[in-house]
Amino acid sequence: xxxxxxxxxxxxxxxxxxxxxxxxxxxxxxxxxxxxxxxxxxxxxxxxxxxxxxxxxxxxxxxxxxxxxxxxxxxxxxxxxxxxxxxxxxxxxxxxxxxxxxxxxxxxxxxxxxxxxxxxxxxxxxxxxxxxxxxxxxxxxxxxxxxxxxxxxxxxxxxxxxxxxxxxxxxxxxxxxxxxxxxxxxxxxxxxxxxxxxxxxxxxxxxxxxxxxxxxxxxxxxxxxxxxxxxxxxxxxxxxxxxxxxxxx
Amino acid sequence: xxxxxxxxxxxxxxxxxxxxxxxxxxxxxxxxxxxxxxxxxxxxxxxxxxxxxxxxxxxxxxxxxxxxxxxxxxxxxxxxxxxxxxxxxxxxxxxxxxxxxxxxxxxxxxxxxxxxxxxxxxxxxxxxxxxxxxxxxxxxxxxxxxxxxxxxxxxxxxxxxxxxxxxxxxxxxxxxxxxxxxxxxxxxxxxxxxxxxxxxxxxxxxxxxxxxxxxxxxxxxxxxxxxxxxxxxxxxxxxxxxxxxxxxx
DNA sequence: CGTCACCTTGATAGTTCTCAAGGGTCGTGG
DNA sequence: CCACGACCCTTGAGAACTATCAAGGTGACG
Numbered sequence: 001x002x003x004x005x006x007x008x009x010x011x012x013x014x015x016x017x018x019x020x021x022x023x024x025x026x027x028x029x030x031x032x033x034x035x036x037x038x039x040x041x042x043x044x045x046x047x048x049x050x051x052x053x054x055x056x057x058x059x060x061x062x063x064x065x066x067x068x069x070x071x072x073x074x075x076x077x078x079x080x081x082x083x084x085x086x087x088x089x090x091x092x093x094x095x096x097x098x099x100x101x102x103x104x105x106x107x108x109x110x111x112x113x114x115x116x117x118x119x120x121x122x123x124x125x126x127x128x129x130x131x132x133x134x135x136x137x138x139x140x141x142x143x144x145x146x147x148x149x150x151x152x153x154x155x156x157x158x159x160x161x162x163x164x165x166x167x168x169x170x171x172x173x174x175x176x177x178x179x180x181x182x183x184x185x186x187x188x189x190x191x192x193x194x195x196x197x198x199x200x201x202x203x204x205x206x207x208x209x210x211x212x213x214x215x216x217x218x219x220x221x222x223x224x225x226x227x228x229x230x231x232x233x234x235x236x237x238x239x240x241x242x243x244x245x246x247x248x249x
Numbered sequence: 250x251x252x253x254x255x256x257x258x259x260x261x262x263x264x265x266x267x268x269x270x271x272x273x274x275x276x277x278x279x280x281x282x283x284x285x286x287x288x289x290x291x292x293x294x295x296x297x298x299x300x301x302x303x304x305x306x307x308x309x310x311x312x313x314x315x316x317x318x319x320x321x322x323x324x325x326x327x328x329x330x331x332x333x334x335x336x337x338x339x340x341x342x343x344x345x346x347x348x349x350x351x352x353x354x355x356x357x358x359x360x361x362x363x364x365x366x367x368x369x370x371x372x373x374x375x376x377x378x379x380x381x382x383x384x385x386x387x388x389x390x391x392x393x394x395x396x397x398x399x400x401x402x403x404x405x406x407x408x409x410x411x412x413x414x415x416x417x418x419x420x421x422x423x424x425x426x427x428x429x430x431x432x433x434x435x436x437x438x439x440x441x442x443x444x445x446x447x448x449x450x451x452x453x454x455x456x457x458x459x460x461x462x463x464x465x466x467x468x469x470x471x472x473x474x475x476x477x478x479x480x481x482x483x484x485x486x487x488x489x490x491x492x493x494x495x496x497x498x
Numbered sequence: 499c500g501t502c503a504c505c506t507t508g509a510t511a512g513t514t515c516t517c518a519a520g521g522g523t524c525g526t527g528g
Numbered sequence: 529c530c531a532c533g534a535c536c537c538t539t540g541a542g543a544a545c546t547a548t549c550a551a552g553g554t555g556a557c558g
Contacts, residue, residue: 139388198404202517221536451549455507
């Protein structure tokens with residue numbers, strides 16, 4: 001079964017991201033510039049692989065819809081999920097380096113991405129100072145997210161990590177119009193949570209139950225629900241700073 | 250006592266980084282361009298703070314000499330060290346965002362940095378396509394390093410984390426001509442190691458002793474020594490991929 | 499000599515992992 | 529329609545790892 005299909009291109013002027021209030025407004029000039037550089041689109045279904053660790057890629061992507069994960073595998077099979085990718089996110093700055101990718105990318109939900117060629121990307125970005133700023137913005141924010149995750153793994157216990165991740169995902173989803181009222185509908189497996197937070201599956205399960213009993217976080221296979229985000233924010237001592245609207249290419 | 254002093258500027262043509270084989274060669278044109286944009290220099294002594302979490306910064310830096318750490322504090326005093334900064338590293342891409350810094354930066358050894366103004370930085374980089382590539386290179390590599398750290402915190406036990414960190418630091422130092430023969434002379438406190446690896450001080454101490462007894466890693470207050478890097482690399486299942494020479498600004 | 503910053507050790511408690519087993523749902527093929 | 533496999537969640541119990549508390553020990557330095 002094919003989990004990765006090339007698709008017809010939708011014009012940037014009809015970009016689904018335009019309607020999301022969490023994303024930065026884009027003027028028409030820039031849309032045309034982006035559209036001219038855009039190479040195509042790709043559609044993935046749940047579980048489909050976009051990038052494979054260890055291979056090179058000649059493409060850079062922007063997420064049009066769906067949620068994906070970026071992860072790293074170790075030889076012995078363990079895996080560490082590095083981060084989640086939401087609509088508007090830039091995938092594969094790594095690819096610019098022309099070295100084997102140090103991580104893989106896989107779709108968590110059906111997803112659709114916009115393809116840019118690696119060659120000429122720098123010049124493309126350089127043509128427009130706003131775009132250079134946006135790329136740096138995205139890179140800096142990505143780094144900042146990894147910092148948060150590092151703090152979570154380094155300083156928090158199991159329950160706090162899970163609550164942190166739930167809050168992170170819900171807020172991130174709200175910022176990209178995938179969530180409202182503290183609820184996102186994505187199916188994240190307990191195994192995936194464990195792989196992200198450095199916990200065993202069993203312990204993840206028990207900690208989640210405990211959070212559920214207390215009504216802090218309700219995490220099912222279909223959705224994540226946080227009745228009182230403020231309470232969770234205090235509990236994990238994490239302020240999901242959404243800052244301004246996110247730019248995208 | 251002042252731990253942060255402005256200093257006279259050394260010309261880029263006499264840049265100490267030019268002599269290090271681990272760093273990319275730079276042509277004179279570009280050196281002149283950089284020198285024209287450079288705003289000054291700053292010298293820090295051990296323990297000096299370059300950036301303070303929660304404040305804004307109008308400057309971006311390149312490390313000329315010394316080693317620094319980037320860390321994040323929590324309200325309750327815990328801290329997570331995010332990464333180490335070596336000569337040639339770019340500090341403060343975050344600062345481009347004009348938001349409060351999410352981390353602080355502190356010198357681990359006496360250090361010297363080159364100052365660039367935030368305003369006009371994008372245009373400065375855009376003037377030269379090679380420079381745009383280099384900034385992306387550095388950002389991508391920084392991200393890649395954080396990924397490695399995440400893997401360490403998420404998937405490895407105490408001994409492995411410490412061995413990993415030692416190897417990471419030695420290789421990184423070798424790449425910037427601060428180390429040779431698997432030995433770097435930097436003083437990293439056991440408390441700092443604990444803060445980086447998410448371990449308690451006591452457990453860090455015991456694990457280090459265990460590694461020392463087995464001759465894998467000898468980590469004292471003055472230096473880190475790895476008699477057989479290959480063995481450690483296998484032990485922690487981490488390949489310190491130095492890739493090509495690092496660019497810098 | 500006293501202080502400070504760092505490393506070391508012992509004992510105990512708490513967290514998290516591993517192993518082992520069972521149960522639920524869903525789609526597929528006989 | 530039912531059996532089966534695939535995938536996911538759940539529970540119990542013991543072992544392993546790591547944190548915490550409490551005390552000492554060392555060397556540098558004023």
